[in-house]
Amino acid sequence: MKKPEEVFEILKNKFPEAVLELHSEQPVEPIITIEPLKINEIGLFLRDEEDLEFDSLMVLSGVDDANGEKDSDDEGTEIIKGGTLSVYYHLHSIKNKHKVTLRVSVTKDQPEVESVEGIWKTANWHEREAFDMIGIKFLHHPNLTRILMPYDWPEGSHPLRKDYKNPEFYLGMKVPY
Amino acid sequence: MKSLLDTEFSDSNIVIAKADDLMNWARLSSLWQLGFGLACCAIEMMATSASHRDFDRFGVIPRNTPRQADVIIISGTVTLKMATRIKRLYEQIPDPKYIISMGSCANCGGPYWEHGYHVLKGVDRVIPVDVYVPGCPPRPEALLEGLLKLQEKIRNESLRKRIA
Ligand code: SF4
Numbered sequence: 001m002k003k004p005e006e007v008f009e010i011l012k013n014k015f016p017e018a019v020l021e022l023h024s025e026q027p028v029e030p031i032i033t034i035e036p037l038k039i040n041e042i043g044l045f046l047r048d049e050e051d052l053e054f055d056s057l058m059v060l061s062g063v064d065d066a067n068g069e070k071d072s073d074d075e076g077t078e079i080i081k082g083g084t085l086s087v088y089y090h091l092h093s094i095k096n097k098h099k100v101t102l103r104v105s106v107t108k109d110q111p112e113v114e115s116v117e118g119i120w121k122t123a124n125w126h127e128r129e130a131f132d133m134i135g136i137k138f139l140h141h142p143n144l145t146r147i148l149m150p151y152d153w154p155e156g157s158h159p160l161r162k163d164y165k166n167p168e169f170y171l172g173m174k175v176p177y
Numbered sequence: 178m179k180s181l182l183d184t185e186f187s188d189s190n191i192v193i194a195k196a197d198d199l200m201n202w203a204r205l206s207s208l209w210q211l212g213f214g215l216a217c218c219a220i221e222m223m224a225t226s227a228s229h230r231d232f233d234r235f236g237v238i239p240r241n242t243p244r245q246a247d248v249i250i251i252s253g254t255v256t257l258k259m260a261t262r263i264k265r266l267y268e269q270i271p272d273p274k275y276i277i278s279m280g281s282c283a284n285c286g287g288p289y290w291e292h293g294y295h296v297l298k299g300v301d302r303v304i305p306v307d308v309y310v311p312g313c314p315p316r317p318e319a320l321l322e323g324l325l326k327l328q329e330k331i332r333n334e335s336l337r338k339r340i341a
Pocket residue numbers: 216217218219252253254279280281282283287288312313314315
């Protein structure tokens with residue numbers, strides 16, 4: 001059984017470039033931040049390394065960090081500029097009974113994260129959900145399509161983004177109240 | 178007192194009635210329902226069908242295909258994705274057909290009225306509704322009342338002119 005701090009040490013020694021920081025002042029558990037395009041390598045290492053063996057991805061969630069700057073456009077309506085999106089990975093080892101939390105953050109302009117579908121199959125639908133709701137693009141995902149919203153929902157419209165605007169009509173049906 | 182069916186009529190069992198009354202009576206006593214639940218309200222609809230409330234005593238039997246159904250009870254949240262399917266199911270039901278909109282969600286969007294990006298704010302935006310049953314969820318008694326209201330409506334229909 002390993003503490004998140006020990007897992008962080010192992011990872012930092014193995015991947016000094018890709019592993020960024022340990023945030024240990026979290027209310028629940030420490031979070032390790034990772035380079036978004038290296039998460040697949042690190043995931044594979046965490047799953048296969050002896051004494052780590054994180055064989056279960058409990059949940060993968062997409063988050064809008066709501067840290068963009070509030071601004072207003074020419075007509076005075078409020079818009080949000082910049083800001084980041086994050087993906088959280090909660091891993092568990094059934095064999096070793098330990099847990100760790102990883103995070104990757106990307107900018108809204110280029111929200112690209114490597115997929116971990118090849119490592120934990122659970123990630124397939126979770127990544128589709130994060131794509132559908134937040135708009136994070138998972139590179140090398142086998143089928144990155146919408147999972148909750150209809151397939152023909154307007155492209156680039158992701159409802160859980162903080163700057164989301166409802167379309168006026170969908171297939172001729174009025175959407176707002 | 179003997180009931181109608183036990184009464185012997187003088188000549189060869191003939192009952193005389195207006196065609197309208199007979200048709201309406203037949204229709205309102207066998208409202209076959211499209212077996213179809215959408216969200217939490219569907220649980221109350223199922224409770225209404227169960228032995229305590231016994232929907233069956235009004236002739237309401239769930240059918241598994243729209244071709245054999247007379248009424249849809251829209252029991253729950255109508256998402257935009259589902260709305261297109263509901264419209265198709267409605268169109269597949271042969272006339273005469275009736276809609277009961279059950280619960281706030283189906284009536285007007287319910288708790289999703291403002292931030293529900295995925296919810297149609299009222300099923301009457303895609304299909305015509307005969308009876309609205311308010312509540313979140315309505316109790317089975319309320320749904321029964323809705324059904325009685327629908328029966329009342331059918332009782333006043335005429336073959337020559339459908340009251341919509
Ligand atoms: S009206 Fe209330 S109980 Fe019925 S489907 Fe909506 S939220 Fe659920």
